[in-house]
Amino acid sequence: MNPHQPLIDQIFREKVLRARRQTPGERMSDVLELSAMHFDKDDPELRRRLALVRAMDERDCYGPAQPRL
């Protein structure tokens, strides 16, 4: 067993209990707020890393389609 597992479980438990106290709309607001903190900036290094993530998604989940509309 991972020696850190009890701590990992405790953190997970606290996140779950916090989320249960919120409404769906409050949780969606949190998603937008967290996303703004991370992605509301035009950072070349961030763009490079996101391009790698996108390339993996494209490889696994998407294929070419016809040009737009």
Add this chain to the structure above:
Amino acid sequence: MTSSEAVVTLLEAIEAAGVKYVIVGALAAGAWGIPRSTKDADFVVACAAPELDAVLRQLPPSISVDPQARMELFTGTLRWVLHVENTSFEIEVFLLGDDPHHAEIFRRKRREHIGMIDREAWVPTAEDLVIQKLRWARRKDLDDVQNILAVQGAGIDQVYLQTWCERHGTLDRLSELRRGIPPEL
């Protein structure tokens, strides 16, 4: 333009056009699970391509649209990517295909008020998000599924979930993720 402003702009354009839609992806998963940041907001729209084109053409220049649509390989759904100027944030718009589960997502969708942008929007139910994300099964999808199952607890419609997972062949994934949730939750 901020990511939230871009989401509001698209929401307003879609609703003004009378197009039926649901928000999916991490934003919708956040409605039922544990909120996390996301690099994109995902919409599924129930309309024909020309109708979507008319909506996208109304968007301000600060939201640009990729000229090349892509085909999602699990359900054959077409997807367009929108870039928000001066951010690393994107919006993905999927056309509703003829996948039977997608029709269920729209039939059971719920309207929720998002406080941060003071707007109501349509989102899938917790069960439908779990079913959809179990098909995709990327690491982040499986994490979202586990979070939704843990947060919703006994509130999940188990029979509905089991029925679709059986049809999709994802029951084993569902069981494995359930086993990873601490029992007291």
